[in-house]
Amino acid sequence: MDLAPVFAEALDILVRYLRIDTSNPPGNEKPAARFLGSLLESEGIECEYIETQPEREILVARLRGDGSKRPIMLCNHTDVVPVEAQYWDMPAFEGVVRDGRVYGRGAIDMKGCGVMQLMAFLLLHRNRVPLTRDVIFCAVPDEEAGSTWGMKWLSEHRPDICDVEFELSEGGGGADRFGGEDVRLFNVATNEKSICWLQLTAVGTPATAAASTTTTPSCTSCAPCCASRSGTAASPSPPIPRRTSTAWPRPGSSPRAPTCPPSKPRSAAAANCRPRS
Numbered sequence: 395m396d397l398a399p400v401f402a403e404a405l406d407i408l409v410r411y412l413r414i415d416t417s418n419p420p421g422n423e424k425p426a427a428r429f430l431g432s433l434l435e436s437e438g439i440e441c442e443y444i445e446t447q448p449e450r451e452i453l454v455a456r457l458r459g460d461g462s463k464r465p466i467m468l469c470n471h472t473d474v475v476p477v478e479a480q481y482w483d484m485p486a487f488e489g490v491v492r493d494g495r496v497y498g499r500g501a502i503d504m505k506g507c508g509v510m511q512l513m514a515f516l517l518l519h520r521n522r523v524p525l526t527r528d529v530i531f532c533a534v535p536d537e538e539a540g541s542t543w544g545m546k547w548l549s550e551h552r553p554d555i556c557d558v559e560f561e562l563s564e565g566g567g568g569a570d571r572f573g574g575e576d577v578r579l580f581n582v583a584t585n586e587k588s589i590c591w592l593q594l595t596a597v598g599t600p601a602t603a604a605a606s607t608t609t610t611p612s613c614t615s616c617a618p619c620c621a622s623r624s625g626t627a628a629s630p631s632p633p634i635p636r637r638t639s640t641a642w643p644r645p646g647s648s649p650r651a652p653t654c655p656p657s658k659p660r661s662a663a664a665a666n667c668r669p670r671s
């Protein structure tokens with residue numbers, strides 16, 4: 395398949411999509427749902443628009459499979475977080491293309507991904523690809539503010555749409571450089587905006603993070619590890635967090651050597667930290 399025209403079409407769609415201001419709050423994602431829906435409808439694909447609030451709609455379209463397998467959903471959100479224009483070098487809602495890059499609020503999160511899903515959906519349809527499972531295109535509002543009027547609403551009111559075997563959405567990505575090294579990295583996100591409980595052990599001088607001490611408090615030793623686990627690059631001099639959990643060891647456990655030796659470089663120290671299972 396010649397992908398050059400597909401890239402050109404995707405870029406054209408993305409630029410026009412970025413021009414629709416769906417800052418949430420208030421969202422007003424209806425024009426975005428209608429824009430994406432009009433592209434599907436122009437090729438004969440039936441669309442359902444589900445209003446969850448005034449000017450807020452969910453778009454759902456479906457390609458039928460032979461029913462031998464349960465559906466897969468391509469899910470994206472149409473809202474974006476608000477813009478503080480004073481920090482922008484260019485307009486946030488014009489879809490600027492410059493030096494091979496696309497600029498605009500939502501280009502990454504996640505209108506760009508939404509257009510990828512749309513193009514995949516359209517190509518399946520155009521090429522009459524035989525499907526063993528239904529493929530559902532779903533564009534939801536209100537993801538950036540809790541999903542009350544988006545996916546949460548849909549899962550509570552329309553389980554017929556959400557009853558899928560797989561759902562693909564944002565969160566994953568690929569990179570060939572990470573931590574200053576050449577890598578082949580593709581991260582897979584299986585969840586979002588939920589709590590990841592970790593229990594870390596650091597033995598050192600007990601201290602609250604709000605009070606400085608002459609020695610390195612144990613909680614500071616944990617900082618690089620926490621940064622590593624959260625996907626944040628550990629800084630050479632990590633700031634002391636305003637709040638921290640109580641340092642272990644728990645009652646009954648024996649003291650151990652610090653899991654993040656201060657003498658090691660921060661990056662190495664972070665790598666050596668092991669969350670307790």
Ligand SMILES: [Zn+2]
Binds near residue numbers: 503504537564
């Ligand atoms: Zn997002």
